[in-house]
Amino acid sequence: MPRSAGTLLVLLALIVLWQGLHLLVGASSLASPVQTVTKLAALLATGEFWLNVSETMRAFVAAFAISLAGGITLGIVLGVRKLAGNVAEPILTTLYSIPKVVLYPLVLLCFGLGISAKIAFGVMHGLIPITLFSMNAIRQMKPVYRRTSQVMRLSPSQNAFTVIMPAILPEIISGVRLGFSLTLLGVLIGEMFASQRGLGFMLTSAINIGQIDTIMAIALLLTVFAVTCNTLMMRFDRRLTHR
């Protein structure tokens, strides 16, 4: 696989660049790759770190589940009802493009400090992209599929599971991929701004006491986690489209 060899080479170059930058600005401003990995290993061995990880994960999983269920349902409804879809789409795209972080105080005032505010904020980020992608998936479904299923007199449930679902799945997965990353971002921003627990909280408290290696270890962990999940979803997507 010469293709992935090239990617590895680029990654290697990035690590070399990182090391070079570390040597340039000094260890107090930027931890080296080795220091970061060692710190991450040390953090992973402590129980407290896992408490923060599980706090973030709980908020993230809940927010993602709500975005997923709500987004797909809403998207399908808006996709099937043409008028509702046409009316809602520009409103949704406008909502999607506003920096939702300015609304975080509102979320905090509604839900109070704690996990529910983080979940709500994650949902605010993740719900709309999943809705938009699901809606477009239904709208752009080839009419021939619908007609074929009518000709074959499929029952509504057969129609849903053997025709519509497989037809819209690849598009929905693209939306889910975007929703996944944005939900994670939302939960983390929520934790960075106001929270007592979680990885985002660890990040901001590490800035205040100047622990650059902790910051970089957490950033590395989150990057690896996000990229791994994204790659898995892309693989799944590719398998579906090449069926």
Add this chain to the structure above:
Amino acid sequence: MSEKWLRVAVVTAMILLVEALCRIDVIPRMVMIAPSDMVVELGKLLASGQFSADIQITFTNIAISTVLSVLLGFAAGVIIYSLPSLRDAIEPLLASYYAVPTFVFYPIFITLFGVGSASIIAIAVLLAVVSMITATLNGLDRIPRVLRKTGQIYRMSRVKTALLIELPAAMPYLFTGVKLAVAYSFIGVIASEFILSGAGVGYAIAYAYNLFENGHMYALMLLVLIVVTVVNTLLNIVDRRLQARRQR
């Protein structure tokens, strides 16, 4: 056209509903002030000039980071496009780039550049530049081959081909990148100010939140929402023109 009016009606109904809920105290004043009060507060705040320094800093930073991302992204896109082996290596990384929650790198920039405009612009550019790179690659890919061949027939120089054929042909796709760069710059700048900084609209909102100054807070929120909506609408109008040109 009726869809447009229906949309206006839906949005107006929602605002009126919130207004009514605020007026009859179902939504307490501590949580949210009525939308009409927000407008009044915004008017007072803009007239007093209390936050004009913050507003200026934020929009300057957004402008700088948009320009930087567009220029850097375009340059990087052209370079990557002209080196196919580099492109093969980099493309999988670009595909998963937006999966990374970029804001976790903000603390690193703070230790590098300190709290201030430099780290805020850095994080906003980091967030925005990749969408411009992707858009540039996409645009260059989709230049119809016949256009370049025509250029060859006319024996146009490389520079002329680039300026008169390739750039206009790729423009609609490049503009998609510009649109995204603007949106990401807004998010990057305001969110960083919000999380940790000493000035700017995001900072002012966070500060007002901490002091329970709901009037200021909601007025500033409204300001951001209005500016973003207006900017997006303008960009979409230009975008629609460019897309129409593409289809011709």
